[in-house]
Amino acid sequence: DTGVSQNPRHKITKRGQNVTFRCDPISEHNRLYWYRQTLGQGPEFLTYFQNEAQLEKSRLLSDRFSAERPKGSFSTLEIQRTEQGDSAMYLCASSQQTGAGDIQYFGAGTRLSVL
Amino acid sequence: AQSVTQLDSQVPVFEEAPVELRCNYSSSVSVYLFWYVQYPNQGLQLLLKYLSGSTLVKGINGFEAEFNKSQTSFHLRKPSVHISDTAEYFCAVSGVTSGSRLTFGEGTQLTVNP
Numbered sequence: 001d002t003g004v005s006q007n008p009r010h011k012i013t014k015r016g017q018n019v020t021f022r023c024d025p026i027s028e029h030n031r032l033y034w035y036r037q038t039l040g041q042g043p044e045f046l047t048y049f050q051n052e053a054q055l056e057k058s059r060l061l062s063d064r065f066s067a068e069r070p071k072g073s074f075s076t077l078e079i080q081r082t083e084q085g086d087s088a089m090y091l092c093a094s095s096q097q098t099g100a101g102d103i104q105y106f107g108a109g110t111r112l113s114v115l
Numbered sequence: 116a117q118s119v120t121q122l123d124s125q126v127p128v129f130e131e132a133p134v135e136l137r138c139n140y141s142s143s144v145s146v147y148l149f150w151y152v153q154y155p156n157q158g159l160q161l162l163l164k165y166l167s168g169s170t171l172v173k174g175i176n177g178f179e180a181e182f183n184k185s186q187t188s189f190h191l192r193k194p195s196v197h198i199s200d201t202a203e204y205f206c207a208v209s210g211v212t213s214g215s216r217l218t219f220g221e222g223t224q225l226t227v228n229p
Contacts, residue, residue: 040222042205043217044219045217091158091159093159095215100167100211101147103161103164108156108157108158
């Protein structure tokens with residue numbers, strides 16, 4: 001068990017560019033979550049997958065954001081036409097569905113800076 | 116929908132002193148409750164959780180929390196803190212019937228001074 005892995009750890013981009021982040025969950029976990037955390041705030045839910053199905057999306061997830069989990073393993077989060085307001089830490093978490101308060105295990109995050 | 120309020124954004128304490136980090140929540144449904152800790156440049160680590168049963172739950176690193184349904188609170192306590200407990204602490208809830216998404220509070224920065 002190597003934990004939840006996120007790449008890259010840091011990304012600096014210019015406004016208007018597209019970026020993609022990757023998350024590798026704990027191998028036996030069937031649920032995967034994306035959260036966004038801005039400075040001085042708690043994480044905010046973006047979306048989650050159960051296996052390859054995207055079951056819920058937050059209103060925070062604008063049309064410029066898209067997430068995939070094609071084979072029910074790793075996931076990617078893409079942001080198109082980045083804006084300065086997208087600068088944040090993007091956190092990925094995974095859990096094994098238990099039916100009662102899944103424990104989510106978090107990765108170290110990808111810090112995005114949009115210049 | 117749920118919301119979480121962490122009543123103190125910063126809590127400075129001296130080493131070996133007791134500490135309480137306060138958390139109140141609002142929800143129209145029954146909830147599960149969690150406390151996570153975040154060290155600088157690291158992901159969130161689960162300290163403890165309340166799912167059901169005994170309202171006093173014990174977690175890692177000597178932390179404990181008490182669920183109070185009437186006051187909709189889930190305060191985190193430690194009887195004697197160490198320098199290494201300096202970190203950001205987040206209270207979070209998920210609805211029992213609304214899936215696993217977590218709603219977090221804004222966090223409390225605990226700073227333990229020598």
